[in-house]
Amino acid sequence: MNLFDISIPHMSRSAGQVLVWLDRAQAHADARKFDVSVLLTARLAPDQWHFTRQVQQIVATPLRLASLLRGQAPPDIAEIEPSVAAIRAAVQSTRERLAPLRSSEFADAAERVIPLPFMPGKGLAAPDFVQQFALPNFYFHAVTAYSILRHHGVEVGKPDFIAPLSFRDL
Structure with a gap:
């Protein structure tokens, strides 16, 4: 297994879980009748980045890593606007x-x-x-983003973080 195999596919799959978290965050905000941007700009501690900035690192890390491992200059990653549409677009773009x-x-x-x-x-x-x-940094930001939502009452659980598993019959 090479460095790609132990990193990029896993990061991409985990980044895809942000879309599940966004759906849950939107449903939570809708049910309680508040603007979802409250969650997208929420943070766990005053000196930590907010949810959207955490997601920015989730999408930037695998792109940067893929470039660096191939000897290329890492891409510039634009700051993500704190909106569901912008976060969704950034995640989908990265995965594509x-x-x-x-x-x-x-x-x-x-x-x-x-x-x-x-x-x-x-x-x-x-x-x-x-x-x-790269891997610890990626998962630090993923756990923090997930935890921000969880801390604010969004119903996300461990399966929403881990992502679908590739089960096989025995």
């Missing part, structure tokens, strides 16, 4: 951009050293970057 990628495009990725923009002059070997930074 990731869908055509294939494991074979990442065959030499493990040999790369990924520079760390927040630590000039430092980098991580690509396997370490994926396992020690």
Whole structure:
């Protein structure tokens, strides 16, 4: 299994769960008769990013990682407007951009050293970057976005976070 196989498909699948969360958030706001933007701009703590900014990281991380692992400059990711339509569009766009990628495009990725923009002059070997930074960072933002909604009473549960499983008959 290469670095693509352990990261990008899983990130894409998890990003897709944001669409489920949005549906639940909208239904929650509608049932209680308040504007859903209250949830989209909610945060867990005053110094943390709000829900939409967390989602921005959920959609940016796999796109950036896919570029870095292939030795390409990471794309600029536009800030997402805090609206259901804008978040939905960003998630769908990211998943569409990731869908055509294939494991074979990442065959030499493990040999790369990924520079760390927040630590000039430092980098991580690509396997370490994926396992020690990209995946934990992605899931940090996913858990935080999910938790913001949960904290504000949106009925989301573990299956809504984990995503559909690929069950097989025994």
